[in-house]
Amino acid sequence: MILLLGMSFEVHASTSSTVSDTLPSRLLFYFENNSSLLLRDYYTNQDNLNKLDVMLADADFVSGVDSIVISGGASLSGSFQVNSRLSSERAVALRTDIRWKHPGVYNNRISILPAVFDWNILIDLIENDPLVPNRDEVLSILNSSAGDQMKVTLIKQLGGGSTDTYLNKNYAKYMRTATSVFFAHTEKPVEIQEPEIVVVQPEPVPAVVEEIVAAPEEVIAAPEKLPETTPVTLSPLPKTSRPLFALKTNLLFDVASALNLEVEVPIGQRWSVAAEWIFPWWLYEKKQYALEILNGNIEGRYWWGERSRRDQLTGWFTGVYAGGGYYDVEWKTKGYQGEFFSAGITGGFAHKIGRNLRMEYSLGIGYLTNKYREYTPQQCGVDGEWHLIKQGNGTSNWIGPTRAKVSLVWMINSGNNKK
Incomplete structure (x- = not known):
């Protein structure tokens, strides 16, 4: 008779007193969001890996284990296909760790159970939370025989999505943490002792009397007591960070001494809004050289690709921007002043270079109109001061590349991860 015992693992086979006295009722292995790396x-x-090593290093425990089944877990958020792959990868990570540290103990007797969600955890949480929207309906779905994907679909339809939103906000983090280890034990058959039959020799009597021996009563073994189950106890998870906004600076402008700052705010997983301000205001050598620019832009972006496995504000994006400003550029004998306006589309890519740092590359193509005034600086008049002598004016228009960026990005988060 084969028994699958435990949520993460529970041991009810006979083991040595040294190990069995210290075994926890279950172990949970935690994973970061969208990660299958066993940290x-x-x-x-x-601590849990150390406890698992003690068990697998005990010869008495190993002799009573027939096989090991590992089941991964994922949260309700994201697509079903991604969660299915992620839960399998988490189970494989734990199996690899066991095989690496305990070669030859089980060899090929460690298998992966094809499961995406550990519904038992979610059922226990919902049963103890009277605030869950449509609580009775969602429990009925979870206890039904429907498949994982069908259960997810039905839950998302409850209450116009209010139930799914509540579960993801409060409980999805617990479901992704539990990667379960099941130990299959071969139950030893209960030995039933045959009753001893005692034949009593009768004393001799004068008359011949037929000897009658009563049949012994049948001995019935007492039923084996079922193992007690331990309720699921969930420890608080580490606090996770959520990006509030990003601060950026265009390094190409910085090299040209054009100070600039950009703020980008994520809206969900796929949208963001950015506002940029360029403000160099330099005068050199008695005002003979000038670089004075005030420019503001606003941009809306859409981020492509599968977002459930990506950090916000990373990957490929496209956007639409518009902006304008004022400038005064002078190079000793000639200068230009004017106002300009531009609008167009942008595209680019961003990636992580550190915990809170990103690099972003983008190019903009669109329309630029410029109303300018050309002048020459001259030292004249009674006061001998420099004056700007207007030479002409005009308007220019341009369709083509209008902006280029290589930006350093600093993410500002709502909190930091705590272990």
Whole structure:
């Protein structure tokens, strides 16, 4: 008889007293969001891995285990296909760790259970939370025989999405943490002792009497007591960070001494809004050289690709921008003043270079109109001061590349990860 015991793992086979006295009722292995990397120093993973090593190093325990089944877990958020792959990758990560540290113990007897969600965790949480919208309906769905994907679809339809929103906000983090280890034990059959039959020799009597021996009563073994189950106890998860906005500076402008600053605010997983301000205001050598620019732009962006496995504000994007400003540029004997306006589309790519740092590359193409005034500086008049002598004016228009950026990005988050 084969028994699958435990949520993460529960041991009810006979083991040595040294190990069995210290075994926890279950172990949970934690993973970061959208990650299948088994981090030893993440939350309680190191302690639980140490406990698992003690069990698998005990010869008495190993002799009572027939096989190991590992089941990964994922949260409700994101697509079903991504969660299915992610839960499998988490289970494989734990199996690899066991095989690497305990070669030859189980060899090919460690298998992966094809599961995406650990519904038992979610059921326990909902049963203890009276604030869950449509609580009875969602419990009925979870306890039904429907498949994982059908359960997710039905839950998303409850209450116009209010139930799904509540569960993702409060409980999705618990579902992604639990990667479960099941130990299959071969149950030892209960030995039933045959009753001993005692034949009592009768004393001799004068008359011949037929000997009657009563049949022994049948011995019925007492039923085996079922193992007690331990309720699921969930520890608080580490606090996760959420990006509030990003601060940027265009390094190409910075090299040209054109100070600039941009703020980008994410809106959900796919949209963001950015506002940029360029403000160099330099005068050199008694005003013979000038670089004075005031320019503001606003841009809306759409981020492409699968977002559930990406950090916000990373990957490929396209956008629409518009802006304008004023400038005064002078190079000793000639200068230009004017106002300009531009609008167009942008495209680019951003990637991480650190925990809160990104690099972003983008190019804009659109329309630029410029109303300018040409002048020459001259030292004249009674006061001998420099004056700007207007030489002409005009308007120019341009269709083509209008902006280029290589930006350093600093993410400002709502909180930091705590272990």
